[in-house]
Each structure stands twice: as C-alpha cells, then as structure tokens.
Amino acid sequence: MVLALVAAALVALALLSEELLPRIEELWRRFRARRRPAESFGYDPGRERRAEQRARALLRSCVGEEEWAMYHDLGFIRVWGSQADGPGRGGATGGAAYGYLIYPHRAIVAYLAQTHRLLSEYCVTFPDRTRPYGSSRLPDSDDVLAKWMALTGDEKRLISTANMHLPGRQHDPARVKRDLWRLSQWERAWMRSTAGRGAADGPASGPSETPLDAAGQ
Amino acid sequence: MKPGHGEVVIAEGDVELAEDERRLIEEFRAQLEEGLWAAVPTLEGGRRQAQMVKRFEDVPRDAERVIFFPRAAGGR
Numbered sequence: 270m271v272l273a274l275v276a277a278a279l280v281a282l283a284l285l286s287e288e289l290l291p292r293i294e295e296l297w298r299r300f301r302a303r304r305r306p307a308e309s310f311g312y313d314p315g316r317e318r319r320a321e322q323r324a325r326a327l328l329r330s331c332v333g334e335e336e337w338a339m340y341h342d343l344g345f346i347r348v349w350g351s352q353a354d355g356p357g358r359g360g361a362t363g364g365a366a367y368g369y370l371i372y373p374h375r376a377i378v379a380y381l382a383q384t385h386r387l388l389s390e391y392c393v394t395f396p397d398r399t400r401p402y403g404s405s406r407l408p409d410s411d412d413v414l415a416k417w418m419a420l421t422g423d424e425k426r427l428i429s430t431a432n433m434h435l436p437g438r439q440h441d442p443a444r445v446k447r448d449l450w451r452l453s454q455w456e457r458a459w460m461r462s463t464a465g466r467g468a469a470d471g472p473a474s475g476p477s478e479t480p481l482d483a484a485g486q
Numbered sequence: 487m488k489p490g491h492g493e494v495v496i497a498e499g500d501v502e503l504a505e506d507e508r509r510l511i512e513e514f515r516a517q518l519e520e521g522l523w524a525a526v527p528t529l530e531g532g533r534r535q536a537q538m539v540k541r542f543e544d545v546p547r548d549a550e551r552v553i554f555f556p557r558a559a560g561g562r
Contacts, residue, residue, distance in 0.1 A: 299519070316490055323492030331527040331553070333534040376561070392561035395487075398521070402490025407556070411487040415555045418525040418536035426538075432560035 316402065324410035332417055335459060343451055346371045346413060348420045350379065356388060356428050370448060371416045373409035376439040377431070385449045390438050391431035393419075487555045496554070501547060514542045514552065522554040 329337045332346065340346045348369045355362030356369075356379045366382040369391075376390040395415045396405040407415065419427040436442050488494050497513040499506030518524060518540070525536040526549045536553075539545050545552055 299516075313490075320488075320490050320492040324487070327487075327493045327553075331534065331536070336534070393558050394561040395556040395558055397487075397489050397556045401488050404489045405556075406489050407487055408489070408492050411492060411555070414553075415487065415558070418527070418553065418555070419523070419538070419558055421535035422525050422538035427558055430558045430560060432562070 313402075317408070321408040321410060324408035324414070328410040328414045328417075331414060336417070338459065339452070339455065340410075340413065343448065343455055344372070345448065346417060347452060348417060349382075351424055355379075356391075357425065362388070369420060370445065370452075371413055371420070372440075373412045374406070376434070377416060377420070378436065378440055378445050380445070380449065385446060387436035387442055387445060390434045390436055390440060391428060392434060392439065393427060393431040487553070511542045514545075517554045521557050523557050524552050524554050526552055 328340070332340070336346050348371060350356055350367040350369060353364060355365075355367055362381060367379060367388065368382050370378045370380070372378075376392045378390055379388040380386060381388065393416065395407055395412060397407065398405060406412075416427070436445070496517065497510055499510050501507045501510060514524065524539045524545075526539055526545055528535055528537050528546070528549075537544075537546075539552065
C-alpha cells in the first residue's frame with residue numbers, strides 16, 4: 270500500500286515537474302535579482318546628458334506639439350485638471366476650471382485657470398528602488414513625462430499619492446505667478462503662430478482647440 | 487524609464503502573433519510585479535493623454551507601446 274502511494278507520488282511529481290520547474294526557476298531568478306546589491310556607479314555627466322536626451326525624445330513623442338513647445342520654451346508643462354470639484358484634497362474649486370504646472374523634480378502646482386490663484390502643491394516622486402546607476406532619480410524629462418502620464422491617466426490616484434502642501438512650500442508663489450503670466454503670453458504667441466500656419470496651410474488645418482476649450486469652458 | 491539611462495526597450499513584438507503576445511504578456515507582468523506603473527500614450531479627439539493600465543488585456547490592441555515607470559510616492 271505504502272509502496273503504491275510512494276510510486277503514485279513519484280509519478281505525479283515527475284508529471285508536475287515539467288510544469289513547475291520553469292516557474293520555480295523564474296521565481297528564483299527574480300528573487301536573486303531583487304537581492305543583488307546595486308552596483309555602484311559614479312556620477313557620469315556624459316551618461317546623464319545622454320539619458321536626458323533620450324528622455325526628451327520620449328517626452329516629445331508622447332505629449333502634444335503644444336505641450337512639448339511649452340516645456341521647451343518655459344521649462345514646465347501645464348495639464349488641465351478633470352475633477353468636477355477640483356483636485357480634491359485642499360483644492361475645492363466649486364466647479365471652476367483648474368490646471369497643474371509640472372516642473373521637473375519639483376512639486377506639481379495646482380491653480381485656478383481664471384484667476385491664477387494657487388491652490389496647493391503636490392509633492393510626488395518616482396523613485397527607482399533598484400538604483401541602476403547609483404541613483405533612484407529619473408532624468409528631468411522622464412520625471413515630467415511620468416507626472417504627465419499619471420495626471421492625464423489617473424489624476425485622482427496621483428493626487429491621493431502625493432503629499433499635499435499649501436502653496437509656497439517648494440515653489441516661491443511669486444515665481445509661479447510669474448510663470449503663469451509667462452504661460453499666458455506664450456499661449457497668445459502660440460495661438461497666433463498656429464493660426465498663421467493654419468491660414469498658410471488652408472482651412473482644413475486651422476488652429477486646434479484653445480486651452481480653455483480643452484478645459485471645458 | 488530608468489535613472490541614468492532614460493528609455494530602455496524591454497520587449498517588442500506583434501500582438502497578432504501568438505508567440506510574440508505570450509512574450510509581451512510575460513514581460514508586462516514581470517514589470518508590474520517589479521512594482522512599476524504602466525501607461526499607454528493615446529490620442530483622443532485631438533488631445534494627447536495617457537491611459538494607465540493594470541492588466542495586459544487593458545492595453546488597446548493597436549497601441550504602439552506601453553511605457554513603464556516607477557510607481558509614484560509622496561515626496562517632500
């Protein structure tokens with residue numbers, strides 16, 4: 270009886286091993302990879318510059334032409350908020366349109382579109398715990414892209430993950446106000462140039478929706 | 487996305503080919519198990535945005551790429 274049971278167990282084990290072994294190997298490989306200490310790399314300005322170039326190319330290929338030009342010219346990207354009552358924690362807007370300014374490696378700033386009143390700062394990072402090059406910090410443009418994707422893809426989740434602060438914690442409010450003023454000037458110039466291009470190309474490629482249209486106003 | 491590197495191609499393939507799809511699914515799951523977030527850049531009504539995806543089935547079949555990036559954490 271015992272012999273039969275042992276034989277049956279051995280047969281079952283042999284049959285299962287084909288299915289189980291690759292999985293066990295895969296789990297072991299991942300376990301080893303997680304435990305392996307990160308190799309130490311010194312700071313290499315050339316490597317960081319190449320990384321930033323690649324990151325800029327990726328950002329450019331993902332965001333719209335306008336956002337890319339905005340980032341290129343102003344150093345930040347504006348994203349419109351989509352929550353009916355504002356960004357949630359600390360930012361009830363009563364239905365008024367609001368936006369976010371995304372800066373590389375700095376807090377996201379929420380503001381009211383109409384009055385430019387600053388609502389709050391959202392501190393968020395995207396640390397890579399594996400520290401592949403001795404640092405957990407993404408290139409600047411990757412940080413901007415990560416924020417852009419998380420905000421446009423799941424605004425609520427990003428805002429609930431971030432640490433919320435009153436305006437002035439990381440950014441000088443006067444400077445942000447100046448950035449908003451620069452943005453409005455930039456947008457006028459952008460719309461003029463887009464309209465100019467549209468007129469040159471014909472009516473079929475006229476200017477796209479205005480930022481306020483995009484915000485539902 | 488990787489610190490000190492920028493964009494790294496993890497896997498490429500055609501989802502219409504069973505072998506490619508299986509490999510892409512495996513890589514997708516591996517990245518999410520590593521704790522990364524996944525997003526697909528989209529163009530809807532002339533607006534570019536991103537769609538966050540948690541399962542491979544959520545990735546639009548015509549998506550050109552899925553971008554993995556470190557999970558967000560509260561900063562200072």
